[in-house]
Amino acid sequence: MTRTDRIPMRTTSRITLLLLLIAGFALGRWAFPAGGKAPAASGESAAAAPAVEEIWTCAMHPQVRLPEPGQCPICGMDLIPADAGGGSSLGPRDLRMSPDAVALADIQTAKVVRRTVAHDVPMVGKVAYDETRVSTITTWVPGRLEKLFVDYTGVPVRKGEHLVEIYSPTLFSAQQELLQAIVAEKRIGRSSLDILHTASTATVTSTREKLRLYGMTDAQIEELVARGTPDERVTIYAPTGGIVIHKKALEGMYVDEGSEVYTIADLSKVWVFLDAYESDLVWLRYGQDVRFTVEAYPGRTLHGRVAFIDPSLDDRTRTVKVRLNVENEDGLLKPGMFVSAVAEARLSDAGKVVDTNLAGKWMCPMHPEVIGDGPESCPECGMELKPVEELGFITEPDGDPVLVIPATAPLLTGKRAVVYVKLPDREEPTFQGRVVTLGPRAGDWYVVEDGLEEGETVV
Ligand SMILES: [Zn+2]
Ligand SMILES: [Zn+2]
Incomplete structure (x- = not known):
């Protein structure tokens, strides 16, 4: 050349x-x-x-x-x-x-x-929750909220920690049903009538299932059976670790089945939404590396990959939302933080992104942050990783200028x-x-x- x-x-x-x-x-x-x-x-x-x-x-x-x-x-x-x-x-x-x-x-x-040409695309935006990592804690039985263990939003919780204690007469009677069914099963077990035996076992299974639907764990059910007495209180545990971002109930409130109590966001990965001008879209592609800074950590450069480019334009601002998926294991990034970003775009003839760091790598078509060395499956979504070339990357420095x-x-x-x-x-x-x-x-x-x-x- x-x-x-x-x-x-x-x-x-x-x-x-x-x-x-x-x-x-x-x-x-x-x-x-x-x-x-x-x-x-x-x-x-x-x-x-x-x-x-x-x-x-x-x-x-x-x-x-x-x-x-x-x-x-x-x-x-x-x-x-x-x-x-x-x-x-x-x-x-x-x-x-x-x-x-x-x-x-x-x-x-x-x-x-x-030649390959490079262009810096400056963008600004904000840190947000990864919507796929937000879970809602709901009550599974009607009753009264006896104790809310997290008093205010912003509190970090670990997976398996207790969150809510509910007093529930409904649960109480369901527990009684199970205990009675177990007693009945034992009694019938001594009789020789098979048909009765089968029926009583089925009752035990279905009452156990009912308790599970009411949110009791297998361990809690075993504990109940061992104890032999029902308990009208049930505890809800955190299904995932994260930060409590919403608290929608108060202690002492009566709730129905399916009432929302807390929303927990797992911040180990976050989203960053950036605004890109229409004219800059030609430079932006799925999977592209974008570096950015936040005011809280001056001089510290963070990275994310373009996971989604909104197909429609904001009429008012003439900008397009570009979403980055960002690893946040250390919890540095907090939703709402302002972000100032630069995409260093290197474009080739077919409009592909040149990224020599990705030579020989494989990437998830849904999760650009998931990069592997071969055809593994993505831990996030289970999809097979694809060679980066198939996702529009060029990995030779001067390829296809x-x-x-x-x-x-x-x-x-x-x-x-x-x-x-x-x-x-x-x-x-x-x-x-x-x-x-x-x-x-x-x-x-x-x-x-x-x-x-x-x-x-x-x-
Ligand atoms: Zn002249
Ligand atoms: Zn994936």
């Missing part, structure tokens, strides 16, 4: 070039009113000048034609050589300049090259982009204006989608 180092074009020389181009067209029209034949020399200075001598003109005032370099009598600009030689193959968009004029205008050219031109090359006129291409095999530098289709801008480069070939030279 060839790479051409580009010298940034100075603004002044760009303006000069533009003026030259305008002047060039004007001059062409003036010099060849019809048919492309040079008219007889007119005007004192032109007539006096020998045929080989160059004529000097002003880029702003093409009517000024003087035999020697100097300043324009109208505006004082330095004159440039007016090369109106009668070349044959100039198209309507073509512009020929003498080598002197090219040098004078300080015109820089660059080759159209293929895009066609680019220097960002200073195109003249952008609202809807259209025009590039001056240096035509090859011409004795004198000749430039052709061409309308091209550009992709996104990436720093010093514009991605070219259509209109240019690799190796062409642009101004």
Whole structure:
């Protein structure tokens, strides 16, 4: 692959070039009113000048034609050589300049090259709960809330810790049913009638099941059977560790089956929602690494991977929500924290993300943070991991590069982009204006989608 180092074009020389181009067209029209034949020399200075001598003109005032370099009598600009030689193959968009004029205008050219382009996409957003890790603690039996062991929100709980004690007459009678069924089963067990035996065993099984549905654990049921006396209180334990984020009930309240008492969020993984501008979407892909900082830990860089890009745009802000899945084992990130993020996007030709760190890796199609070395199944969702290449990644540093031109090359006129291409095999530098289709801008480069070939030279 060839790479051409580009010298940034100075603004002044760009303006000069533009003026030259305008002047060039004007001059062409003036010099060849019809048919492309040079008219007889007119005007004192032109007539006096020998045929080989160059004529000097002003880029702003093409009517000024003087035999020697100097300043324009109208505006004082330095004159440039007016090369109106009668070349044959100039198209309507073509512009020929003498080598002197090219040098004078300080015109820089660059080759159209293929390379991977990088672009930093800055975004801001907020830490949020991982919605798949939020569980609601509900009562499984009607009764009265005797004791709430977590008094306020924000308290961390561990898996298996007691949360609620409920006084429940319903549960009390269900426990009695089981104890009676067990007594009956034992009595019938001594009789020889099989049919009675089967029926009593079924009753024990169904009453046990009822207690399980009321939220009693197997251990609690065994304890009840061993004790032999019912207890009208039942304790609810935390099904998962996390932070109590909502407390919806008060001690002493009467509740029905299915009433919500607490909401617990497991913060070992969190979500970060970022706002991306419409124009930045081209740079963002599933699974992409995004680094970010939060105010609470200045100077500390955290990472997450793009798990979801909202398919619809927020009408008001013209932004799209981008969700990161972030590991938070140490609990540093708290929901609501403001996040300032940067996605360092490297894009290839097919719009794929270049990430050399993922070479040979496999990723879950649903959980980009789950990365493995082979076809394992995702611990989060059980899906088979896929090779990252199948998920739109390129892992070679220079794989599948895009066609680019220097960002200073195109003249952008609202809807259209025009590039001056240096035509090859011409004795004198000749430039052709061409309308091209550009992709996104990436720093010093514009991605070219259509209109240019690799190796062409642009101004
Ligand atoms: Zn002038
Ligand atoms: Zn998964």
